[in-house]
Amino acid sequence: METKNTYISFQEWRKDFFEVEKKDLSxxxxxxxxxxxxxxxxxxxxxDTKTIRIxxxxxxxxxxxxxxxxxxxxxxxxENKNIEPIEKELYKxxxxxxxxLYNGYASETNNIANKILQECENDTNYLFEIxxxxxxxxxxxxxxLKGIKETLEERxxxxxx
Numbered sequence: 001m002e003t004k005n006t007y008i009s010f011q012e013w014r015k016d017f018f019e020v021e022k023k024d025l026s027x028x029x030x031x032x033x034x035x036x037x038x039x040x041x042x043x044x045x046x047x048d049t050k051t052i053r054i055x056x057x058x059x060x061x062x063x064x065x066x067x068x069x070x071x072x073x074x075x076x077x078x079e080n081k082n083i084e085p086i087e088k089e090l091y092k093x094x095x096x097x098x099x100x101l102y103n104g105y106a107s108e109t110n111n112i113a114n115k116i117l118q119e120c121e122n123d124t125n126y127l128f129e130i131x132x133x134x135x136x137x138x139x140x141x142x143x144x145l146k147g148i149k150e151t152l153e154e155r156x157x158x159x160x161x
Contacts (some may be wrong), residue, residue, distance in 0.1 A: 008057050016056040019063075022049045046070065059094040061086055126140050 019033060025042050033084040035041050036056050045052065051063040061071040061083075069086040073093045080086050120127035138145050 010088070013055060013057045013091055013094070014087050017053050018056070020052045020054065022052060055090070055094075059090045059096070061090055 005157040022042075022045060025034060034052070034054070036148065038060065040054070040060055044109065046062055050065045050160050052060055053063060054060045058069075061069055063069055064079075068079045068081060070077060071081045071090050072078075073089060077087045078086055116130060118131070129143045135145065135148070138148065
């Protein structure tokens with residue numbers, strides 16, 4: 001895990017990993033390291049898993065014999081031929097569930113967000129002011145409003161499915 005009070009971006013998280021072939025888990029030393037250090041047991045893996053990709057900042061996904069990338073998060077199983085959507089789901093889950101909660105980043109952010117949401121429930125003008133100021137800040141960044149527009153489009157597409 002990362003040191004205290006350090007935010008881990010998606011790009012930083014996704015580049016720091018290693019892979020283990022499932023067949024290598026039959027070796028005692030390999031199995032011990034994976035289960036002890038990373039909390040992954042052979043019983044947790046899908047039957048047709050070929051490779052396990054373990055992210056050093058937290059989380060893992062499986063690469064199946066048919067080339068699909070897959071991850072089980074709570075009661076949902078995500079599968080895709082492209083790795084990035086699977087990584088995004090895993091990172092999103094890890095962000096709230098694993099590393100950022102442990103290092104204190106998410107809890108501070110969540111506290112502020114909860115306070116703002118409570119205020120906004122009673123005052124829609126306050127909500128508009130916050131969103132407007134935030135969007136103005138984003139217009140001046142290299143990424144601009146692109147990320148928010150993409151997120152809104154993704155949500156609309158999910159609702160229309």
